[in-house]
Amino acid sequence: MLRRSFAAMGTEVELFLDADESAASLLDDGERELRRLEDLLSRFRPDSELSRLNRAGALRVGPELLELARLSLEARACTAGRFDPTVHDALAAAGYDRSFELLEEDRPGAPRGGAPCGGGITVDAATSTVALEHGFRLDLGGIAKGWAVDRVLSLLREGGPSLVNAGGDVAAAGRPWPVGVETPAASITLELDGGALATSGRDRRTWRRGGREHHHLVDPSTGLPAAGDLLRVTAAAPTAADAEVLAKALFLAGDAGRAAAEADEGGVPAVLVSCDGTTTLAGGLG
Amino acid sequence: MTDHVARLYLAAGSLLGFFVAWAGIAAHPWSTPPARIDPSAQALARYEQRLQQDAAVVRRLRADQGARASVPRVRVVTLPPLTTTRTS
Numbered sequence: 001m002l003r004r005s006f007a008a009m010g011t012e013v014e015l016f017l018d019a020d021e022s023a024a025s026l027l028d029d030g031e032r033e034l035r036r037l038e039d040l041l042s043r044f045r046p047d048s049e050l051s052r053l054n055r056a057g058a059l060r061v062g063p064e065l066l067e068l069a070r071l072s073l074e075a076r077a078c079t080a081g082r083f084d085p086t087v088h089d090a091l092a093a094a095g096y097d098r099s100f101e102l103l104e105e106d107r108p109g110a111p112r113g114g115a116p117c118g119g120g121i122t123v124d125a126a127t128s129t130v131a132l133e134h135g136f137r138l139d140l141g142g143i144a145k146g147w148a149v150d151r152v153l154s155l156l157r158e159g160g161p162s163l164v165n166a167g168g169d170v171a172a173a174g175r176p177w178p179v180g181v182e183t184p185a186a187s188i189t190l191e192l193d194g195g196a197l198a199t200s201g202r203d204r205r206t207w208r209r210g211g212r213e214h215h216h217l218v219d220p221s222t223g224l225p226a227a228g229d230l231l232r233v234t235a236a237a238p239t240a241a242d243a244e245v246l247a248k249a250l251f252l253a254g255d256a257g258r259a260a261a262e263a264d265e266g267g268v269p270a271v272l273v274s275c276d277g278t279t280t281l282a283g284g285l286g
Numbered sequence: 287m288t289d290h291v292a293r294l295y296l297a298a299g300s301l302l303g304f305f306v307a308w309a310g311i312a313a314h315p316w317s318t319p320p321a322r323i324d325p326s327a328q329a330l331a332r333y334e335q336r337l338q339q340d341a342a343v344v345r346r347l348r349a350d351q352g353a354r355a356s357v358p359r360v361r362v363v364t365l366p367p368l369t370t371t372r373t374s
Contacts, residue, residue: 011374145374167374176359180367189367195358201373232373236360269360285362 002027002159009038009145011167015156018174023159030152030164037148040064043088043139054088054138058131068140068147069123069130071241075143076118079249084220086119088137091218094225114223141216145169146198146244153240163192164240171196171240181234184277190269190285192236198243200251201232201273219252228254229275236269236283246270256280 002017004027015030017023040049040062053059061069072085093115119136122129132138146169153171156162161174170179176193190197202217202225219226233251237243246268253259256272263270263282272280280286 014369016368142374163369165369165371168371169374170369170371177369178363178365178367180370182370182372187367187370189363189365190360191363191365193359195360197358197360197371199371199373204373234371236358238358269358281362285360 004031006031008034009042009148009166010044011145013167014163014165015152016163016165016177017156017159018162019160026156026159029155033155034148034152034166037064037144037151041068041140041144041148043137043141050138050140053130053132057134058129060127060129063128066123066125066128066130068144069121069138070125071147072138072140072143073121073123075245079245081118081220082249082252083143083245084117084218085138085140085143086121086132086136087117087218087220087223088139089115089135090117090220090223091139091216093223094216094218114218117218117220117223142169142198142200142244142248143241146171146196146240146242149240150196168199169196169240169244170198181271182232183271183273183279185279188271188279188281190234190236190271195236195238196240196243197234197236198240198247199232199234200244200247201230202226203231217248217251226252226254228252230254230256230259231273231275233259233273234271235263 002019002021002024004015006013008031013034015027017026039045041064042048043050043054045051049059049061049065053061053065069085072083075083076085116135120133121138122131124131145166149164149166149169149171153162153164153173156164157173163170163172163177170192172179172192173194176191178189179192179197180187180189181197181199200217217226218224228251230251230253233247235243235246235250237246250259250263250268250270250272253262256274256278259270259272260280260282263272267283269283269285270281271285272282274280
């Protein structure tokens, strides 16, 4: 088993490839591809293509950003707006205005109030142009990471059964893989046979402002970090990009009962962990 | 000029001729000088190699489109996990 770990996209990345040393160059390809996508899509890098789009408001972009903008629009439509790529300013207003590693432990003063979400995005495939409604900027954080994981898996799977895990966005191919899901009581192991898992929650990537804790999952309907009794949601989907969107949408359902009903109805395998420590299996997992 | 002085001139001339010939041979006039490596050409070659690598990656990604399973098969098992999904 070939294995590689490294830091990228603001998180820890693990690549697994069930092959002999002759396939090790695929790990190099995978790592290089992930770093290339990070250079393109990070909102924290002023020279990234995403940052240039956010500054310009409209930009002729490369195929990656074009595809992600299109996918984000689809995801917003499919989740009735729970997933929204225009939460950039709401996140910044909540205090998440720089790379997470650079956020201070605490800063005096309350964060600014919520910022409007649901901004217009126009994707013109004919001219490879993305245009944003005035006053809105894109944050592709989660969906970009999931999409990058899918792309890296596509490279690795040439060498044999493989799995990619980028900070909780897991995609696997070639054979069943045991993947752990943290719960308050104990870790659950899910066997993932093709497809992907992603976890969204408020238990990490949190920061304090004026003595109060804030998290990065913004509810686009309020422009504020989401309230509710869910601590974290893990969802399965055909791709890691889809799993990211579904996990976020289920989290924003607000409570475990409603999220479980939606997962059951949509046939989305999901693990729901509530703030009170209860764990609910839904979407056929139970 | 006496024979003695002539021999002295002959010896000095021979020595001079010997050293001139030696210097000429030591300079390896028959070997070509090493080619000067142009740094911009090197950079261009590296860039071209990188482009070829990227193009190969794109070709492979395109070939893989649609190959993914449409429905994930997930179930709870009692095995130890190889890796863990957590909030990112």
